[in-house]
Amino acid sequence: MLERIYLALDFPNKTQAENLLKKLPQGLGIKIGLELFLKEGLDFVKKIKAAGYNVFLDLKFHDIPNTVFQAVKQVADSCDLLNVHAIGGIEMLKAAKEASLNTVKPPKLLGVTVLTSINAKTWSLMGGQGTIAEAVEKRALLCHEAGLDGVVASPLEVPLVKAICGEKFLTVVPGIRPKGEVQGDQKRVATPKEAIAKGADYLVIGRPITRASDPARALEAILREIKDDGRN
Ligand code: C5P
Numbered sequence: 398m399l400e401r402i403y404l405a406l407d408f409p410n411k412t413q414a415e416n417l418l419k420k421l422p423q424g425l426g427i428k429i430g431l432e433l434f435l436k437e438g439l440d441f442v443k444k445i446k447a448a449g450y451n452v453f454l455d456l457k458f459h460d461i462p463n464t465v466f467q468a469v470k471q472v473a474d475s476c477d478l479l480n481v482h483a484i485g486g487i488e489m490l491k492a493a494k495e496a497s498l499n500t501v502k503p504p505k506l507l508g509v510t511v512l513t514s515i516n517a518k519t520w521s522l523m524g525g526q527g528t529i530a531e532a533v534e535k536r537a538l539l540c541h542e543a544g545l546d547g548v549v550a551s552p553l554e555v556p557l558v559k560a561i562c563g564e565k566f567l568t569v570v571p572g573i574r575p576k577g578e579v580q581g582d583q584k585r586v587a588t589p590k591e592a593i594a595k596g597a598d599y600l601v602i603g604r605p606i607t608r609a610s611d612p613a614r615a616l617e618a619i620l621r622e623i624k625d626d627g628r629n
Contacts, residue, residue: 398620401593403428403453403478405571405603411437420613421606426477428453428601442475453478453569453601457509459485462492469496469506476504478569478599480549483508483536490543505567508540509549510558513572516584529585530557537562549601551585552592559596571601575619578605593623 403426408414414433427450429442434456446452454472458465459482472479473496481493490508497506510533511520520529537548537558547567550558555568572586580586581604592600602619609615 398623399424400426400451401599402426402616402619403451403569403599403601404606404616405430405455405601407432407603407607409433409436411441417607417612421616422613423449425616426451426453426599428455428478428603430455431457439472439475442472446475446477451478452476453480453599454504455480455601457482458493460489462489465489466492466496469493470499473497473504474500474502478507479504480507480509483510483540483548487539487543490540490545494544505546507547507549507567507569508536508543508545510536510540510554511550513551513570513585514582519584530554533557534561537566541566547598552587552595552597552600553585555592555595555597564596567598568596569599569601570597571603573600573602573605575605575615575622589619589623 405428406414407430409432427445442452442454454476457480458468465481494506497503511529525532533550533554534557538561540548541562547569548558549569551572552570558568570592572583573589573592574580574586575588589600606612606615
């Protein structure tokens with residue numbers, strides 16, 4: 398089950414990030430996002446990968462197809478999961494996929510559908526058409542058509558994505574909040590157990606572990622919660 402969790406290693410520098418990793422079991426997936434990447438760069442990503450972790454490089458590329466193609470090429474050999482914004486459009490998605498194949502062991506390429514921090518009110522204020530679920534559905538189909546391996550979506554949307562894109566199409570879900578945990582900026586949330594029950598392939602979990610007074614215990618509690626689901 399540990400390999401189904403990607404820890405969002407959201408720290409300002411590698412010293413703090415590595416201090417946390419020392420407290421947690423190997424086998425956990427590691428998600429490196431903008432905060433740490435902009436400080437420590439690709440060398441740090443490679444170091445984490447060389448240490449044996451599966452790495453999700455969460456840079457959410459969104460630009461014209463050629464720029465995204467070149468960006469994906471720069472990082473494809475350094476990670477196991479990589480993402481781009483689905484709203485970049487079909488040509489950008491296809492360019493990203495093509496670039497991701499340019500390495501011996503291509504990473505799984507994911508499209509970000511609608512950020513889990515967006516709720517119905519924000520959606521309507523930003524000019525979103527229809528419901529968030531409808532947009533997730535359209536964007537997931539676009540990613541599928543472009544040959545991507547899956548999407549990043551809310552746990553609540555996993556059944557919808559699987560129904561239209563197939564069981565093998567990966568769903569990677571942030572917005573995970575164990576019962577009683579503060580939601581913070583996340584809006585479309587579910588507990589770890591709910592996310593697994595809905596069929597999510599990978600869970601991205603940050604602050605419920607990284608900000609816990611005892612991160613190892615917080616992780617253990619999450620694992621215990623989902624253990625009896627029968628899918629692990
Ligand atoms: O701390 P928390 O559990 O909210 O962390 C979630 C992580 O997942 C953050 O690093 C955030 O950048 C990332 N993420 C997200 N929503 C997406 C894609 C990535 O929250 N759609």
